[in-house]
Amino acid sequence: METYPKTHLLIRGTEINYLFICPTKLWYFSKGITMEQESEYVDLGKFLHEQSYFGEEKNIKIGPISIDFIKRGDIIEVHEVKKGKSMEKAHEMQALYYIYYLKKLGIRARAILNYPKLRETKEITLEGREKEVEDSIREIERIKSLPVPPKPVKTKKCKKCAYYELCWV
Incomplete structure (x- = not known):
């Protein structure tokens, strides 16, 4: 098995998610350009997260990752709460990265997308x-x-994206 520099353990779950949504968005986010605080869609997602799964300890931070909630048992269950399935591949890869990250720390885990x-x-x-x-x-x-962001590719997702103005206005 190939060895990787420790920098791979500095990747945030959001970066994995954004890779599968839009590489341009990933580049901006990785440079500290965050637009999500202005987005009504992000606010809706946060509200849904806060109003779901009462009694669970939420927003578990382990290094650079922030897990929505965890259930402990023989195998740790990592839970991610999502609004809908339109970006299911991005959600799945984010969850995979979390259990990969935990495995590198010696922790056995599986993930549940909620x-x-x-x-x-x-x-x-x-x-x-x-x-x-x-x-x-x-x-x-x-x-x-990259010294500059990758050229954006216009899709249906762009209209709801917090970075829309950076790419298309």
């Missing part, structure tokens, strides 16, 4: 997917090292 509005959950395991996570880490590091 979609409270849909009343659905999806279990995520790392088995057979470590290379996919490691490839994503390498791509994030490549994008973050």
